[in-house]
Amino acid sequence: MKLHKASAAAAAALVLSLTATACGGDSSDDAGGDSGGGKITIGIKFDQPGLGLKKPDGTYAGFDVDVATYVAKELGYDAKDIVWKESPSAERENLISNGDVKFVVASYSINDERKQKVDFAGPYFLAHQDLLVRSDDSAITKAEDLNSKKLCSVTGSTSAQNVKEELAPKADLQEFGGYSECLTGLENKAVDALTTDDSILAGYASQQEHQGKFKLAGLKLSDENYGIGLKKGDTDLQTKINAALKKMESDGSWQKAVTANFGPSGYKNEPAPAITEGS
Known part of the structure; x- marks a missing residue:
């Protein structure tokens, strides 16, 4: 009998402990909040140099990352409060949709299909599909020049x-599993060009080990308006993020971030686009 009572007491204590932990988790990882205090979880890419990259030092x-950090600060969160x-x-x-992140900043092009599932703030960047070629290549200046040439991109692109x-x-x-394989092929002359958004290409070309080896062709084969994805119907957060993006552009932080991340490639970016979502 005593053993039974002890077990029941232990079980009750465990339930209380788990409940307390769950409540504590809500306050420390504030993925659902947008007014500071606790943590905020933001989605980014981990494998796109120049845009979103997790470095070897963690x-x-x-x-x-710079845009997300600026927006988070305007929402009341310091950089140390961000969970990437x-x-x-x-x-x-x-x-x-599952609430795993508060919002996503990940070269996320706004389109009607995606807007059926999520809402967007922004756009905060206008990219175009382009080509990356070797810096000494003068034969490829337009898309039609790729006829009979080897064009590389990732599988399913x-x-x-x-x-x-x-x-x-x-x-x-030629389709490979990742852009890094395309870059190796381009450097080794196994392929003649790599295609995706110019911002992504500029990010790779700006990496220290690639500087001077590649150049963007400067073509505008499509318009890609990058937006910040958030839960559908969250107009309050959408309004706050839009205000943060406008402030980032007006105080010079936006251009500073563009220059720091894409400048070494010689990338000629578009001006900050007008905010259209939620307006």
Whole structure:
């Protein structure tokens, strides 16, 4: 009998302990809050130099990281309060809808299909599909020059299909698992060009080990308006993020972040786009 009572008491204590832990988790990881205090969880890419990159020392760098950090500060969170969560392209809507992140800043192009599932703030950046070629290549100056050339992109890339189907049907499309493989192929002359958003290409070309080796062709094959993804219907947060983005542009922080992250590639960025979401 005494053993039974002791077990019951222990069980009750465990339940109380777990309840307290859960309550404590709500206050310390404030993924659902937007007014400071505790933590805020933000989704970014971990593998895109210049945009969102987790470095070997465990820190994070890139334009999207700078934008997210600025927005978080305007919402009342210091940089140390941010919990970064990796947000691969295929998982962005799920992470937002499930409440795993407060918002996502991850080269996230605004389009009607995505707006069925999430809302956006912004846009905060206008990118274009472009080509990256070797710095000494003068033969590729327009998309049509890729006919009979080897074009590289990642498996399943809509950018590569766009070029092959619409612009250079005779291009020899080479698809690899990641952009780093395309860059190696481009450097070794196994491929002639790499295609995706110019911001992503500029990020890779700006890496110290790549500086001077590659150049952007400067083509504008599509318009990609990057927005900050958030839970559908959260108009209060959308309004606050939009206000933060406007302030970032007006006080010079936006251009400073662009120059710091893309400047070494010689990338000629578009001006900060007008805020259209939620207006």
